[in-house]
Amino acid sequence: MAEIRIRNTNERISGEENVKAFLDRQEVLYEHWNPDKLPAELQNKFVLTDDEKNKILETFDAEIRDLAKRRGYKTWDIVALSDATPNLEELLKKFEQVHTHTEDEVRAITAGKGIFVIKGSDDVGYFDVELEAGDVISVPENKPHFFTLMENRQIVAVRLFIETEGWIAHPFDDPAFQKA
Numbered sequence: 001m002a003e004i005r006i007r008n009t010n011e012r013i014s015g016e017e018n019v020k021a022f023l024d025r026q027e028v029l030y031e032h033w034n035p036d037k038l039p040a041e042l043q044n045k046f047v048l049t050d051d052e053k054n055k056i057l058e059t060f061d062a063e064i065r066d067l068a069k070r071r072g073y074k075t076w077d078i079v080a081l082s083d084a085t086p087n088l089e090e091l092l093k094k095f096e097q098v099h100t101h102t103e104d105e106v107r108a109i110t111a112g113k114g115i116f117v118i119k120g121s122d123d124v125g126y127f128d129v130e131l132e133a134g135d136v137i138s139v140p141e142n143k144p145h146f147f148t149l150m151e152n153r154q155i156v157a158v159r160l161f162i163e164t165e166g167w168i169a170h171p172f173d174d175p176a177f178q179k180a
């Protein structure tokens with residue numbers, strides 16, 4: 001289940017209802033899928049063949065289509081990152097810059113963990129959403145954010161798009177943002 005850390009105060013928010021209520025106020029969509037639907041051998045695998053990626057998409061087909069129907073996504077795919085990913089360090093450096101998109105950024109985590117760092121309302125400031133398998137999040141369009149891995153450095157997620165071009169990152173240079 002996702003947990004929140006508010007960066008300015010180090011306050012943590014946990015428990016599905018509390019997390020959902022907080023993210024609702026920040027206009028961030030949060031839902032949950034059952035990660036145990038995935039065959040056991042795929043629940044802890046981070047280097048995937050095309051067949052395995054298709055198996056994950058098949059497993060969550062009903063959930064994906066339901067989300068797509070409600071929110072207008074037209075295409076989806078699987079992204080997998082781990083220490084086996086070529087140039088992972090460089091990729092993470094690129095990821096870890098605050099940016100915006102002209103469409104929302106949706107991720108459904110199917111294995112591993114990851115963090116979205118998001119610029120919240122003025123009274124909250126930046127907060128981390130720590131995600132694990134089963135967590136589904138959508139960062140609204142034009143909301144400054146970035147994504148990074150957690151200490152296990154492994155994740156598999158479904159990405160959904162309205163238009164893939166809408167997902168281009170626009171840097172958001174914010175002097176108020178502090179890394180740690």
Ligand SMILES: [Fe+2]
Nearest residue numbers: 105145146169
């Ligand atoms: Fe992004």
